[in-house]
Amino acid sequence: VTVLTEEGFELDFSLREVLVVTDHSQIDVSSDEVREAKKEKEIPAKRKKRAVKPKERNAPKMEVDLHIHQLVPSTRGMSNYDMLTIQMETAKRQLNFAISKRIRKVVFIHGVGAGVLKEELYYLFRRHANITYYDADYQKYGLGATEVYIHQNVKE
Numbered sequence: 811v812t813v814l815t816e817e818g819f820e821l822d823f824s825l826r827e828v829l830v831v832t833d834h835s836q837i838d839v840s841s842d843e844v845r846e847a848k849k850e851k852e853i854p855a856k857r858k859k860r861a862v863k864p865k866e867r868n869a870p871k872m873e874v875d876l877h878i879h880q881l882v883p884s885t886r887g888m889s890n891y892d893m894l895t896i897q898m899e900t901a902k903r904q905l906n907f908a909i910s911k912r913i914r915k916v917v918f919i920h921g922v923g924a925g926v927l928k929e930e931l932y933y934l935f936r937r938h939a940n941i942t943y944y945d946a947d948y949q950k951y952g953l954g955a956t957e958v959y960i961h962q963n964v965k966e
Contacts, residue, residue, distance in 0.1 A: 872915070872917070873916075874916060897920075913960065917958075931943075
């Protein structure tokens with residue numbers, strides 16, 4: 811339907827949008843009714859997805875240094891097995907602490923070495939269903955660190 815305005819403009823409308831009015835004195839619409847009609851026709855705004863802030867993404871992680879000289883004052887008289895046991899007990903204790911305090915990311919610094927400690931750590935991590943582990947940031951830690959992500963609200 812094409813409507814000619816009082817100013818001489820032609821406007822096109824669909825038939826649903828047109829209301830024929832013969833007596834202008836009977837039209838009485840309040841501003842509240844107009845506002846309400848506009849609100850009904852408005853498309854509801856989609857909720858914005860919460861973006862992870864760069865600050866949160868790069869938030870400092872809990873770091874656990876498992877180098878034996880960081881854990882004991884002296885390794886004199888200790889066998890490799892004794893040292894590995896101390897390192898693994900420290901790793902278990904720190905992992906349980908992180909889980910209980912709901913810390914999402916932990917970096918275990920194990921060093922390069924022969925890879926025995928790294929394999930033992932992987933065995934420990936695989937026993938937890940709520941843990942994903944991967945090599946830590948190479949630029950910061952080199953090859954001697956593993957980052958653990960602890961998934962929250964997962965039932966074991």
